[in-house]
Amino acid sequence: MSLQVLIFSLLACVSILGALGVVIARNPVHSAIGLVLSFLNVAAIYLIARAEFLAVVQVIVYAGAVIVLVVFVTMLVHPDDLPEFHGRRPLRIVTGLVLGVALLLEVAAAVLTRSLSGAPGPWTDEAVAAVGGNTQALGQTLYSDYMLAIQLTALLLLAATIGAIVLARPEAVSERVAAARRTLTISLAHPRGLDQPERPPALPRPSDGQVKPAGSGRPIVLARSANEFTEQPAWGEWRTP
Amino acid sequence: MPLRLVAPEWSLLVPPLIVLGTIVLLLAIDAVSERAARKTALPLALVGQLLALVSLATVDWGQGATTFGVSYRADWFALVVSLIALVSGILSVLVSAGYTESGLEPGVGLAEYLALLLFSVFGTMVVGAAGDLIVLLLGLEMSAVAVYALTAFARRRLTSVEGALKYFLLGAFASAILIYGMAWVYGLTGSIVLSDIAHTLRTVVTPGQPLDPALLLALLLLAVGLGFKIAAVPFHMWTPDAYQGAPTPVSAYMSVVPKVAGFAAVARVLVQALQPLSDQWAGLLGILALITMVYGNVVAIAQRDLKRMLGYSAIGHTGYMLAGLAAFTNGLAGDRSVGSVLFYLFAYAFMNIGAFGVIAWLQERGLGTTLDDVAGLAGRAPLAALTMAIFMLSLMGMPPLLGFYAKYYVILALIEAGQLWLAVAIVVMSAVSAFFYLRVVTQMYFQEPGGTWRPVRTPLLGLGLTLMAVATLALGLVSGPILELAQHWPAALT
DSSP: OOHHHHHHHHHHHHHHHHHHHHHHOSSHHHHHHHHHHHHHHHHHHHHHTTOHHHHHHIIIIIIIIIHHHHHHHHHHSOGGGSGGGSOOOHHHHHHHHHHHHHHHHHHHHHHHHOOOOOOOOSOOHHHHHHHTSHHHHHHHHHTTTTHHHHHHHHHHHHHHHHHHHHHHSOOOHHHHHHHHHSOGGGSTTOOOSTTOOSOOOOOOOSTTOOEEEOTTSOEEEOOSSTHHHHTSOSSSOOOOO | OOOOOOOOOGGGGHHHHHHHHHHHHHHHHHHHOHHHHHHHHHHHHHHHHHHHHHHGGGSOGGGOEEETTTTEEESHHHHHHHHHHHHHHHHHHHHHTHHHHSOOOTTOOHHHHHHHHHHHHHHHHHHHHBOBHHHHHHHHHHHHHHHHHHHTTSTTSHHHHHHHHHHHHHHHHHHHHHHHHHHHHHHHHSOOBHHHHHHHHHHHOOTTSOOOHHHHHHHHHHHHHHHHHHTOTTSOTTHHHHHHHSOHHHHHHHTTHHHHHHHHHHIIIIIIITGGGHHHHHHHHHHHHHHHHHHHHHHHTTOOBHHHHHHHHHHHHHHHHHHHHHTOOOOSTTOOHHHHHHHHHHHHHHHHHHHHHHHHHHHHTTOOSBGGGGTTHHHHOHHHHHHHHHHHHHHHTOTTSHHHHHHHHHHHHHHHTTOHHHHHHHHHHHHHHHHHHHHHHHHHHHSOOOSOOOOOOOHHHHHHHHHHHHHHHHTTTTOHHHHHHHTTHHHHHO
């Protein structure tokens, strides 16, 4: 067994252990650490396969950005709110396990019995060496053959960004007042279907406060207390007082 | 290997680029002045899409020219998909006009709303013209991502957020499966270019022989991923909640354009790239079609909410379209399968956006979305009731409305392909669907009105509804040219 195979086996084993840790750990932060471990080992495997660019991207994007995101969410979500903490669901666990094992077996069978194999592409070792390495070769291919895909990815990210900003934008007070004053039936798309036979509770009017048109045309609401608006969440379920 | 930089053939890209330009203009105006954006956004979105529609005529689609290597194909199939996407986009913008006309939703950023809607149209056009798997996937994602955000646009309402979240999570899951399937196809054939994949597979697959298990796995993964995108049973779980929760104009839009993108992707991947495996996938699609149409139509009977009912009816219609694809025989000039599906999508755009449009019209007037809310509509607003009746009868498949011709061509394709059992299933399921479509009509004409009625003026929405009603009435009788256009598909896909 050569040294390379030995190192690969080691990295692969640690990576699988890390992935197992993600699933098994009870504490979400431990899961995140397991994920980092797995990602870093996979990055090292990319290095063995001489895919330096992929390895760097794996570290920056996955071990960096994605993990930061995961940790952020873990911090923001109260652990008691996570579904797993509301009693275990054995049926779901068993179903997930069975489906996962079935997919694994399926993939294993497909790998072991396949007779087809991909045709080699134009990037032979010599061609890669001629342009200076894998990273250079990847860059050249991306910005010539896959130009359209690169541009479309940019547009896709733009669309996703616009959507995220629209949804996360805080509501102006005037919007919230207007929405609270409106009877709900006038709202576009008010569901009163089978799933929700009960109408949502009538909204409390913003107290007996008065709405006076000010000089600028913006309504001024006189509220009795500061709690009056904070009791109504910006979006989401209406809490009955 | 030297770097090859080739300038793309810009003239082929004119229609999608016009849509893209409209998006940029919309966002730029909104950034400069919100007041100006509120006034100009709707006309701008309409004019932009109309221009794109007209510019379809500037491209010579018959040649099947490609640009960006072979990533972008300007062929007949791309033309028809772009045509359907743009027409549905225009109709959806008209349906959305209620947002500004009665001024009921103060929080709606109109420019962002329309920009996202156009992004989705753009993505659908890209799917139609995709020449390789990556571009196809990116177009499919763009058409879906914009709609995820649009579904949650009524973010004060819990159902809207819930529908969007289900749609988003299941959509992301489906994309993951789809990408996994694409990776397998790439690994097995060594190419992501659709025509190359077909070429490679033709050399290794012999008809009648059992399939390589790896190839079968790839096919199944692709079918599952695409099944989610078009809401085929058993991958339909997100549909009713998303349709019911989304703002009504968004429901109108997402019942058509993402479905067009999904079916375009199915046609590009299965019919074009995996054509040598047609024996396997045609059978699979046939079974999916049967359970999809039965489930959608039977469950729709139990719904009292119109949007939810239309959600299940959309599942049923997915079943009819899948049946059209299952009629695939050989991909030669006489094969009607994909053409009948394209025509079905075209017809479906008019009648389904129209049905949701009438619901939006009612909501503008202070009514809800249940069956009780349409009670006695004929007495209050005879024209609205008539329009709704036209859409319902057309969705049911009543001759000589557009919906009848759509089903007729699918059934014709099935009979020519010798799949009589699916043709019979479509007829039976149309009869079942009459129950819930006609129930709306009887509610409108034979019940007493209830609820509060708030008269408002919505001229653009009215214009849209009139257009769609007239099209549903008349286009069936003059469907020849569109059908002929759709039947050019073998030149593009084989």
